Amino acid sequence: MPVAKKIASFIGRSSFIREMFEAGARLKAEFGAENVYDFSLGNPDLEPPADFKTVLRELIDDPTRGRHGYMPNSGWPDVRAAVADYATTEYGPKFSADDIIMTVGAGGALNVALKTILDPGDEVIVPRPYFVEYDFYLDNHNGVIKRADTNPDFTLDLDAIAAQATAKTRGVLINSPNNPTGVVYSEDDLRGLSGLLADLSRKNGRPVYLISDEPYRKIVYDGVQVPSVFMHYPYVLCGTSYSKDLSLAGERIGYLAVHPEIPDKALVLGGLVLNNRILGYVNAPGLMQRAVARLQGRCVDVGIYKKRRDRFVQGLREAGYELTVPQGAFYLFPRSPIEDDVAFVRLLQKENILAVPGSGFAGPGYFRLIYCVDEAVIEKSLPGFKRAMEAAKA
Amino acid sequence: MPVAKKIASFIGRSSFIREMFEAGARLKAEFGAENVYDFSLGNPDLEPPADFKTVLRELIDDPTRGRHGYMPNSGWPDVRAAVADYATTEYGPKFSADDIIMTVGAGGALNVALKTILDPGDEVIVPRPYFVEYDFYLDNHNGVIKRADTNPDFTLDLDAIAAQATAKTRGVLINSPNNPTGVVYSEDDLRGLSGLLADLSRKNGRPVYLISDEPYRKIVYDGVQVPSVFMHYPYVLCGTSYSKDLSLAGERIGYLAVHPEIPDKALVLGGLVLNNRILGYVNAPGLMQRAVARLQGRCVDVGIYKKRRDRFVQGLREAGYELTVPQGAFYLFPRSPIEDDVAFVRLLQKENILAVPGSGFAGPGYFRLIYCVDEAVIEKSLPGFKRAMEAAKA
Numbered sequence: 001m002p003v004a005k006k007i008a009s010f011i012g013r014s015s016f017i018r019e020m021f022e023a024g025a026r027l028k029a030e031f032g033a034e035n036v037y038d039f040s041l042g043n044p045d046l047e048p049p050a051d052f053k054t055v056l057r058e059l060i061d062d063p064t065r066g067r068h069g070y071m072p073n074s075g076w077p078d079v080r081a082a083v084a085d086y087a088t089t090e091y092g093p094k095f096s097a098d099d100i101i102m103t104v105g106a107g108g109a110l111n112v113a114l115k116t117i118l119d120p121g122d123e124v125i126v127p128r129p130y131f132v133e134y135d136f137y138l139d140n141h142n143g144v145i146k147r148a149d150t151n152p153d154f155t156l157d158l159d160a161i162a163a164q165a166t167a168k169t170r171g172v173l174i175n176s177p178n179n180p181t182g183v184v185y186s187e188d189d190l191r192g193l194s195g196l197l198a199d200l201s202r203k204n205g206r207p208v209y210l211i212s213d214e215p216y217r218k219i220v221y222d223g224v225q226v227p228s229v230f231m232h233y234p235y236v237l238c239g240t241s242y243s244k245d246l247s248l249a250g251e252r253i254g255y256l257a258v259h260p261e262i263p264d265k266a267l268v269l270g271g272l273v274l275n276n277r278i279l280g281y282v283n284a285p286g287l288m289q290r291a292v293a294r295l296q297g298r299c300v301d302v303g304i305y306k307k308r309r310d311r312f313v314q315g316l317r318e319a320g321y322e323l324t325v326p327q328g329a330f331y332l333f334p335r336s337p338i339e340d341d342v343a344f345v346r347l348l349q350k351e352n353i354l355a356v357p358g359s360g361f362a363g364p365g366y367f368r369l370i371y372c373v374d375e376a377v378i379e380k381s382l383p384g385f386k387r388a389m390e391a392a393k394a
Numbered sequence: 395m396p397v398a399k400k401i402a403s404f405i406g407r408s409s410f411i412r413e414m415f416e417a418g419a420r421l422k423a424e425f426g427a428e429n430v431y432d433f434s435l436g437n438p439d440l441e442p443p444a445d446f447k448t449v450l451r452e453l454i455d456d457p458t459r460g461r462h463g464y465m466p467n468s469g470w471p472d473v474r475a476a477v478a479d480y481a482t483t484e485y486g487p488k489f490s491a492d493d494i495i496m497t498v499g500a501g502g503a504l505n506v507a508l509k510t511i512l513d514p515g516d517e518v519i520v521p522r523p524y525f526v527e528y529d530f531y532l533d534n535h536n537g538v539i540k541r542a543d544t545n546p547d548f549t550l551d552l553d554a555i556a557a558q559a560t561a562k563t564r565g566v567l568i569n570s571p572n573n574p575t576g577v578v579y580s581e582d583d584l585r586g587l588s589g590l591l592a593d594l595s596r597k598n599g600r601p602v603y604l605i606s607d608e609p610y611r612k613i614v615y616d617g618v619q620v621p622s623v624f625m626h627y628p629y630v631l632c633g634t635s636y637s638k639d640l641s642l643a644g645e646r647i648g649y650l651a652v653h654p655e656i657p658d659k660a661l662v663l664g665g666l667v668l669n670n671r672i673l674g675y676v677n678a679p680g681l682m683q684r685a686v687a688r689l690q691g692r693c694v695d696v697g698i699y700k701k702r703r704d705r706f707v708q709g710l711r712e713a714g715y716e717l718t719v720p721q722g723a724f725y726l727f728p729r730s731p732i733e734d735d736v737a738f739v740r741l742l743q744k745e746n747i748l749a750v751p752g753s754g755f756a757g758p759g760y761f762r763l764i765y766c767v768d769e770a771v772i773e774k775s776l777p778g779f780k781r782a783m784e785a786a787k788a
Contacts, residue, residue, distance in 0.1 A: 002601050002629075002658045003665040004513045010672070011664045043464040052462075053454050060450050068446075070437040070643045104498055104646070107674035115534075119398045136672035140509075142536075207396050235396075249464045250680030252498070252646075264396045270405045271397040278404075278530035280501035285679040286644030 010136070020345065024354045031352055037381035039369040040354040042179065042330065044247040046300040046372070052246065055294045059287060068286055073277040074269075075102025075255075075284055079293040083255055086296035090217075091228040091238075093260045101256045101272050102284035105249075106215045109239025109256040110137050110173075111279060113211055116271040117237075118143040122170035124211070125161055129154070129333070129363025131179045131213070143170070147362055153324050154181040154333070156189040158196055165200050171209035172197060176226060177216040180361045180368040181333045182326020184220065187227040194232035201235065207263075212238040215254070216329040218245040218299040221306045224327045234261045237272075242292045244330075245299040253288040305330050308371040308378055315382040320389045332369040333358065337392035341367050347391050351384030404530070414739065418748045425746055431775035433763040434748040436573065436724065438641040440694040440766070446640065449688045453681060462680055467671040469496025469649075469678055473687040477649055480690035484611075485622040485632075487654045495650045495666050496678035499643075500609045503633025503650040504531050504567075505673060510665040511603055511631075512537040516564035518605070519555055523548070523727070523757025525573045525607070537564070541756055547718050548575040548727070550583040552590060559594050565603035566591060570620060571610040574755045574762040575727045576720020578614065581621040588626035595629065601657075606632040609648070610723040612639040612693040615700045618721045628655045631666075636686045638724075639693040647682040699724050702765040706772045713780040726763040727752065731786035735761050741785050745778030 001008060020040055027036045059067075074080065080097035087095040103109040114124070120142040126134055128147045138145045146164040151157050161172060172193065176185040185193075194210065201208045212229040217240060220226060230236050241254030262268055276283065309332070313325055316334055323334035336344040341357040345367055348355050358366030371378065395402060414434055421430045453461075468474065474491035481489040497503040508518070514536040520528055522541045532539045540558040545551050555566060566587065570579040579587075587604065594602045606623040611634060614620060624630050635648030656662055670677065703726070707719055710728055717728035730738040735751040739761055742749050752760030765772065 002656075002662050003510050004516075006513070007510055007665040007668065008661065011661070011668055041464070043460075045460070045463070047459060048462055056454050057451065060447050060454070065441060066437075066439070068442055068642045068644050069439070070435070104675055107676050111674035116397050116401055119400070122398075133672060137674065140673060248462045250462050250677060252676060252679050262396075267402065267405070268396050271401040274401065274405055278527060279534060279673070280505035280531065281498055281675070282501050282646060283644060285646050285682065287681070288679065 020354060020356060023349050027349065027352050027354070036352045036354065037377055037384065038354045039371070039373065039381075040356050042370045042372060044244055044249055044300070044330075044372050045374070046247050046304060048247045049295065049298050049300060052291065052295060055291050056287075059290050067290070071283060071286060073283050074273045075100070076286070076289050079289045082293040082296055087257050090297075091230045091257065093230050095257065095260050098269060099258045099260050101258070101276055102289050103239065103254050103256050103276060104281045104284055105243060105252045105254040106213055106239045106241040107133065107137075108252070108276070108281050108284070109241070109254050110211070110213055111140060112256060112272055112275045112281070113237040113239060114138060114143060115141045115275045115279060116268070117170055117209055119170070121168060123166060123168045124170060125164045125172045127156055127161065127174060129180055129358060129361035129366070131175055132360050134173060144168070154178065154183040156185050156193060158189065158192045161193065162196055167204055169200060169204065169208055171211045173211040173213065174229075175213040177220060177326070177328025179216065179329055180331045180358070180363065181324065182329045182331050183324070184224055184226055184327040190227050190229055191232050197233055197235065207235045210236045212236065214238055214240040215244050219302055219305060219330060220328040221302065221309065222327065226328065230259055234259045234263060236262070246292065246295060247300050248288065248292075251285065251288045253284055253292055255284070305371065308373075308375050311375060312369070312371050312378050315378065316385060319382065319386040321385070330370055330372045332371065333363065333366050334369070336365055336367050337389055339365060341365055344388070344392055347388045348384070350391075351388050353381055353384050353388065414748060414750060417743050421743065421746050421748070430746045430748065431771055431778065432748045433765070433767065433775075434750050436764045436766060438638055438643055438694070438724070438766050439768070440641050440698060442641045443689065443692050443694060446685065446689060449685050450681075453684050461684070465677060465680060467677050468667045469494070470680065470683050470687075473683045476687040476690055481651050484691075485624045485651070487624050489651060489654050492663060493652045493654050495652070495670055496683050497633065497648050497650050497670060498675045498678055499637060499646045499648040500607055500633045500635040501527065501531070502646070502670070502675050502678070503635070503648050504605070504607055505534060506650060506666055506669045506675070507605055507631040507633060508532060508537060509535045509669045509673060510662070511564055513564070515562060517560060517562045518565045518567050519558045519563060520567045521550055521555065523574055523752060523755035523760070525569055526754050528567060538562070548572065548577040550579050550587060552583065552586045555587065556590055561598055563594060563598065563602055565605045567605040567607065568623075569607040571614060571720070571722025573610065573723055574725045574752070574757065575718065576723045576725050577718070578618055578620055578721040584621050584623055585626050591627055591629065601629045604630045606630065608632055608634040609638050613696055613699060613724060614722040615696065615703065616721065620722065624653055628653045628657060630656070640686065640689060641694050642682065642686075645679065645682045647678055647686055649678070699765065702767075702769050702772055705769060706763070706765050709772065709776040710779060713776065714783045715779070724764055724766045726765065727757065727760050728763070730759055730761050731783055733759060735759055738782070738786055741782045742778070744785070745782050747775055747778050747782065
């Protein structure tokens with residue numbers, strides 16, 4: 001075998017998502033891309049805010065030497081100071097530059113966090129459905145994923161989380177606004193979860209971390225506020241990126257914010273910075289660090305996503321689909337009209353519609369649709385959704 | 395314990411290099427940075443070629459939508475095609491875009507390669523001295539490092555490598571031009587090594603990879619050519635970056651080139667692309683991909699490094715140091731005048747000179763000096779080197 005056995009099996013496991021991609025490529029080749037309704041990949045289609053280019057031009061004209069060279073593994077100190085100032089206003093506690101580690105996107109932040117805290121076999125509880133990469137991220141660091149059910153509206157079920165707790169629990173990983181459901185966890189739920197983690201830390205005799213993945217924090221609708229995970233508990237590691245709020249997904253820029261009052265802080269920060277280095281990231285891309293430092297708090301026009309969401313929800317409901325209206329992110333997670341969500345996604349393909357089965361997110365019986373596409377695509381796809389619903393019921 | 399036991403021990407292990415950094419910071423605070431001769435960190439001080447800025451400006455003015463969004467995990471197809479064309483002229487075999495995976499620097503490339511091929515406990519042989527990160531990179535993927543001695547002039551000792559081979563050997567990892575020695579491995583040695591790996595693959599009943607780390611490929615002197623690792627053997631994975639040739643170390647842009655004739659290519663490429671994704675890199679930074687695509691084959695003025703090398707070698711020899719003249723990279727690796735290289739590095743600190751002990755590179759009895767600093771720093775430091783030599787002999 002030319003590759004590791006595990007990797008060969010991973011390639012096999014991920015094959016049904018690949019199957020969707022391949023089906024999509026076939027459909028696009030046969031019918032033309034404009035006649036295929038691709039709701040499969042969460043790649044923000046809005047351009048970055050206009051002054052992103054202005055900022056980049058200014059940075060390029062900056063004659064300071066060494067701007068493209070190595071900096072501390074945690075990132076440029078002035079960038080981290082700017083992010084810390086913003087994090088203070090966004091999250092509540094007073095952050096300093098040391099509490100911020102610039103990372104290769106939120107994916108980098110999560111891997112750095114997990115490698116830092118996980119002894120082999122340690123467990124992390126994840127409410128489901130969840131972003132499919134978490135399985136891999138935990139496996140990367142010899143961790144074990146424990147899935148906890150959520151309520152029917154996808155809000156946190158604290159009892160279900162408590163039921164997954166063991167002596168090996170090292171963390172709970174949450175993602176709010178959530179991919180794939182768009183749900184935002186409430187202040188009450190975060191307080192309850194924090195209490196549960198505090199109790200479990202005492203019982204286990206070692207810290208149980210709240211790991212928060214927040215790349216959609218600014219993509220929220222209807223005046224919803226995403227509560228801060230930092231308000232009730234000190235063992236908090238929060239990873240995020242500028243992939244969605246600034247539409248910079250391909251530039252791989254994000255950060256990890258560490259609770260300013262975390263105990264044994266020097267050791268935790270030392271581990272995180274070491275791991276940012278030794279995982280091969282070394283540091284977050286330098287130019288993009290400087291760019292985002294000047295765009296703190298900025299966001300693309302969320303109103304555009306909201307308009308699409310509203311039209312998509314309305315159209316799907318008219319076609320007979322059952323779904324929770326998402327409060328954030330740019331995903332819908334409707335119930336599959338038939339139990340087998342993979343089979344239903346194949347029915348959608350017959351209408352040239354590409355979606356991802358909920359099974360891909362440990363949420364069987366549902367399917368995921370993105371709405372980071374032009375409203376016209378949504379509009380044109382609706383008759384196909386109607387026909388697929390009829391076919392499913394036939 | 396708030397961090398994983400292994401990570402706590404890693405922080406402990408790396409503490410003597412940290413000690414050097416802390417000593418350096420103390421010295422700079424006490425005597426002023428201009429009076430401290432810092433030869434510890436291989437951070438290229440030359441600015442990127444002037445047209446790097448021109449290229450960046452053009453890319454920013456490009457009105458094409460989606461330039462900062464996700465692309466295939468292996469990188470932009472047109473970028474990979476440009477790199478493949480260049481790799482064909484540089485390495486010999488005919489590369490196609492599929493054989494190139496854009497990565498987060500050479501560190502990203504090596505981690506992707508190792509995760510793809512290593513089953514738990516698999517061994518990788520590394521000639522020593524070697525870049526200290528290899529220990530961590532192998533450990534990241536549950537691999538085991540096996541150190542093979544080199545000849546007194548740091549060239550490959552094929553017998554020493556063969557002596558480390560077992561049924562669990564999965565690869566040999568080489569780095570030429572080498573960090574820390576600057577040695578370039580010869581065509582004959584690469585041919586011999588390839589033969590050894592072919593024999594071992596047959597004996598073990600599975601491929602044993604030649605993994606090549608080549609970020610210094612273009613930083614060579616005196617007309618030296620770095621032979622291609624792709625000429626004698628198909629199981630070759632070659633990682634590199636634009637960190638040194640374009641002085642873009644902080645931008646984290648590099649690539650992994652896979653031998654075009656590697657058997658089971660689809661499986662190997664599938665594993666590599668999957669791992670680029672699931673290790674949290676997702677893809678190499680998008681803007682920098684486009685920038686380096688337009689600067690293929692370009693390099694900073696190596697003549698400047700050569701001038702510094704020559705002055706440093708001459709000055710150190712005059713002060714009584716014994717060293718091999720490096721053919722590439724920007725490191726000197728002189729013999730420590732006393733057996734204990736850590737103690738000698740402390741003697742150098744008393745002269746406000748910062749160096750890294752060879753022990754940090756599995757090369758005890760030596761110490762490493764970088765020469766990616768201004769020639770004036772080298773010049774001013776030489777009396778201190780002389781006094782340290784006298785102190786060591788006293």
